[in-house]
Amino acid sequence: MKGALIGCGFFAQNQLHAWAEIEGAGIVALCDTDEARLSDTARRFGIERTYRDAAAMLDAEALDFVDIATTAPSHRPLVEMAAKKSLHVICQKPFAETMEDARAMVAAVDDAGRVVMVHENFRWQSPVRRAIDMVRGGAIGEPFFGRVSFRSGYDVFSGQPYLAEGERFIIEDLGIHILDIARAFFGDVDRLAATTRRVNPKIRGEDVATMLLSHASGVTSVIDCSYATKREPETFPQSLVEIDGTEGTLRLDAGYRLTIQAKGEESVVDVSPPLLSWAERPWHNIQESVRTIQQHFANCIAEGQEPETSGRDNLKTLALVEAAYRSAATGETVRPGEL
Ligand code: NAD
Ligand code: 89Y
Structure with a gap:
């Protein structure tokens, strides 16, 4: 093509x-x-x-x-x-x-x-994908709680200066990926409540957002995002995950360490993404997912399939973004399905 x-x-x-x-x-x-x-x-x-x-x-x-x-x-x-x-x-x-x-x-x-597909690549990062496949495969039973966390102090503004200028920042730019990961793990969302704040005085939009999601599957998840978190080691651009299920727990920790404790056993695996020849740290995690999602697009068109992150699917992720801004502004819980 x-x-x-x-x-x-x-x-x-x-x-x-x-x-x-x-x-x-x-x-x-x-x-x-x-x-x-x-x-x-x-x-x-x-x-x-x-x-x-x-x-x-x-x-x-x-x-x-x-x-x-x-x-x-x-x-x-x-x-x-x-x-x-x-x-x-x-x-x-x-x-x-x-x-x-x-x-x-x-x-x-x-x-x-x-076909229209959105370049929603974070759920295609290989460490995140490994965790998604484990949960979908039943490794920890039926999930009932999840947390997907992205907290960093990395300077994203030097490469993307427009991020400092918009009225909206972290939910629209980064939280959108983390909300999409939550959908990939736990399915669609019935209700969402959010708080936001701006810590960095040099930017216009919010750089901290905390969201509570009630999924139709019965899972409750917490999605927390920050670009105001000064800590070592700096984890940009890792999404950290913890999930409790009826049969055990899954943790994707800093340094791409995937731990599963279930049925009396523990497995700890290094799921670091490969460093592609043209990639550079710390972006290599995102860069690898770009190749994966673009191959998915090409495959779907060749096979006449709808991509996992199609435009239609992405309407539901976008609705979570809108719901989060509305909830933060009004203090109310919002039903994304009504937006
Ligand atoms: P950028 O401003 O660096 O690049 C955008 C380019 O588009 C500019 O060179 C601009 O001149 C050009 N452009 C704008 N309107 C055009 C038009 N009508 N016709 C032709 N050219 C036009 O922006 P960026 O940082 O590369 O971000 C681009 C998009 O990628 C954003 O939506 C951003 O959120 C997204 N992004 C995604 C990821 C990810 O991991 N998926 C990471 C970073 C950025
Ligand atoms: O634009 C953002 C994205 O999509 O991934 C990370 C980023 O580049 C900065 O937050």
């Missing part, structure tokens, strides 16, 4: 490295409104066909899919443009700025008979 990538910024560099390793799909054209980013990226990856305008690119190129790696405000027009050209779409998170936009984007690609 021939693809074009739109948005040659900070994170797209990972996506391009990964596309070079994907079986059955590759990138043949690039687009960015910023000439310097476009030409630098084209040179780095040896991609000759470049465009400053996405519509012009879609008119000129014979493509099967687009990979949208821009920030959220441009997602809806770009997804709708791709749908009009009957292309499959992979689009970065946050998928959309509002639920209304997200629903319209899913409908546009559905009407074109194509």
